[in-house]
Amino acid sequence: MSRHEFRLPDLGEGTVDAEIVAWHVEPGDRVEMDQPVVDLMTNKAMLEITAPVAGRVVERHGNPGDVLPVGTTLLVFEDGSDSPRREAVIAAGDRILASPAVRRMARELGIDLERVHGSGPDGRILKEDLQPSHKEHAVEVGKNDQESKVFETSLIGLRRRIAEQVLQGHNIPTFAYVEEIDVTQLEALRRQLNNTRQVGQPELTYLPLIILALVKTLRLHPMFNAHYDAAAMLIRQYGDIHVGIATHTGAGLKVPVLRNAQTLDLWACARELRRLAAAARDNTARPEELTGSTISITSLGKLGGLAVIPIINSPEVAILGINQAEERPVVRDNAIVIRRMMNISSCFDHRVSDGQDAAEMIQCLKGLLENPAAIFI
Numbered sequence: 453m454s455r456h457e458f459r460l461p462d463l464g465e466g467t468v469d470a471e472i473v474a475w476h477v478e479p480g481d482r483v484e485m486d487q488p489v490v491d492l493m494t495n496k497a498m499l500e501i502t503a504p505v506a507g508r509v510v511e512r513h514g515n516p517g518d519v520l521p522v523g524t525t526l527l528v529f530e531d532g533s534d535s536p537r538r539e540a541v542i543a544a545g546d547r548i549l550a551s552p553a554v555r556r557m558a559r560e561l562g563i564d565l566e567r568v569h570g571s572g573p574d575g576r577i578l579k580e581d582l583q584p585s586h587k588e589h590a591v592e593v594g595k596n597d598q599e600s601k602v603f604e605t606s607l608i609g610l611r612r613r614i615a616e617q618v619l620q621g622h623n624i625p626t627f628a629y630v631e632e633i634d635v636t637q638l639e640a641l642r643r644q645l646n647n648t649r650q651v652g653q654p655e656l657t658y659l660p661l662i663i664l665a666l667v668k669t670l671r672l673h674p675m676f677n678a679h680y681d682a683a684a685m686l687i688r689q690y691g692d693i694h695v696g697i698a699t700h701t702g703a704g705l706k707v708p709v710l711r712n713a714q715t716l717d718l719w720a721c722a723r724e725l726r727r728l729a730a731a732a733r734d735n736t737a738r739p740e741e742l743t744g745s746t747i748s749i750t751s752l753g754k755l756g757g758l759a760v761i762p763i764i765n766s767p768e769v770a771i772l773g774i775n776q777a778e779e780r781p782v783v784r785d786n787a788i789v790i791r792r793m794m795n796i797s798s799c800f801d802h803r804v805s806d807g808q809d810a811a812e813m814i815q816c817l818k819g820l821l822e823n824p825a826a827i828f829i
Contacts, residue, residue: 456505456529460492460522467494469521472514474555477527481509489527491555498735507531557703557735558582582702624766625802630759631814635777636792638824645718653719658794659697659751660721662774665820665827667693667714670747673813677746679767680804687769687804696745696765697725699732706732707765709745749774760797769804770813773797 460470470492477489486502489509493499511528514520554577558565563582570577635658642656649655670677670693678689693714696707708728710716716724731737748765749772756776764771777794784791796817800810820827 454531455510456507456531457525458504458527458529460520460524460526461501462522467522469519470494470499471519472516473498474516474558475512476555477503477509477512479509479512483507483509483529494739499739501526503527503529505529505531554578554582561703624764626761626764627800627802627805627807627810628761628797629800629807629810629814630795630797631818633794633796633818634782634791634822635794638821639777639792641824649719654722654726656718656722658774658777659725659749660718661824661827662749662772662821663695663710663713663721663725664718665817665824666695666747666749666772668820668827669813669817671714672816673809675805675809676770676800676813678769678804679746680769680801681767690746692746694744694746696748696768697728698748698750698762698765699729701733701735703735706737706742707745707748708732708737708741709743711744747771752776759795762797762799764799764801769801770810771799773799 471494473491473493475490476487477483483489483503483506485504485506488500489503490501491498492501507529508531509527510530511525513525513527520526555565558568558577561582565577568577568581571581638658638661642658642661646656674689675687677693678687680687692712695710695713697710699706699708708731710721710724710728713721728737728741731741745765745768747768747770748762750760750762751774752760754776756774758775760773760775762771762773773796775795775797777792779790780793781788782791782793783789796814798810798814
């Protein structure tokens with residue numbers, strides 16, 4: 453019999469620490485090699501860490517919410533053929549049946565699995581069981597039922613990372629600019645392309661068309677495809693265009709990255725957007741697919757409203773907010789007509805650009821979206 457000390461591994465890409473989000477093993481558990489043991493959140497992504505050896509867990513270090521440096525001992529195993537096994541007799545209902553993916557989702561949502569009724573076989577908890585009605589898991593502060601109740605939920609995992617990222621963006625001196633876009637022709641083109649698309653081609657939304665227009669716009673206004681390094685006080689401008697797409701998931705906001713958008717045609721862009729959104733929502737996105745964006749787009753879809761003030765995804769210097777498209781009465785040639793209109797809300801880092809620069813960039817984008825044939829010239 454021997455003891456194996458498992459330390460927080462070097463996770464690459466300059467990662468120096470990681471936050472414990474959820475444990476999948478307890479001291480005394482017998483685990484197999486490559487069995488998931490802990491979920492970690494780095495500044496890049498959520499990672500599922502597996503056991504490097506088979507054996508019995510004799511020590512476990514750290515609690516959910518703890519941020520530990522690389523090299524810290526996470527688990528100590530006893531391995532060998534004579535390793536004692538955990539008692540197999542467990543009273544019915546004492547053990548929570550849930551997959552690692554469900555446990556990870558519960559931790560990200562802040563749900564106590566002990567208070568969730570599983571609808572799967574033998575009471576196994578499924579993803580669909582993690583509904584808002586199960587979220588009242590936190591400690592109640594109050595002496596009796598007549599007093600008001602206070603529910604406390606710690607910010608850990610992805611929600612903590614979102615809070616930190618939003619705080620960075622909030623500290624940027626921002627210039628906001630909202631413009632109205634007539635997307636009547638864009639809508640007609642979208643419908644025509646969808647009606648004539650080939651087998652295997654995804655149905656088009658506005659987003660891939662907007663991204664192609666954005667790529668062409670950034671070729672003329674490259675200063676907005678950049679990062680601002682506050683410590684060095686320099687602007688790092690990029691030739692490749694990597695578009696971050698703010699995506700709502702059950703675990704919170706994620707920003708998968710459409711890499712090298714300047715190399716994609718319309719259908720390739722649409723396919724990749726669909727793949728990235730699905731990977732973000734089912735927690736299969738790779739770390740490199742969630743980092744490295746040079747400009748971001750956010751949209752609330754049908755809930756987009758008339759205007760938003762999006763928060764810049766630091767260290768980027770610009771973000772576009774896509775609002776709801778709807779039929780509105782507008783004046784054209786001294787007559788009131790119905791046109792399909794959509795607002796674009798944009799925010800820019802005022803440290804690296806002035807209002808006129810930002811307005812010229814958005815007017816260029818507007819011209820392409822209102823005359824979509826020009827996108828492909």
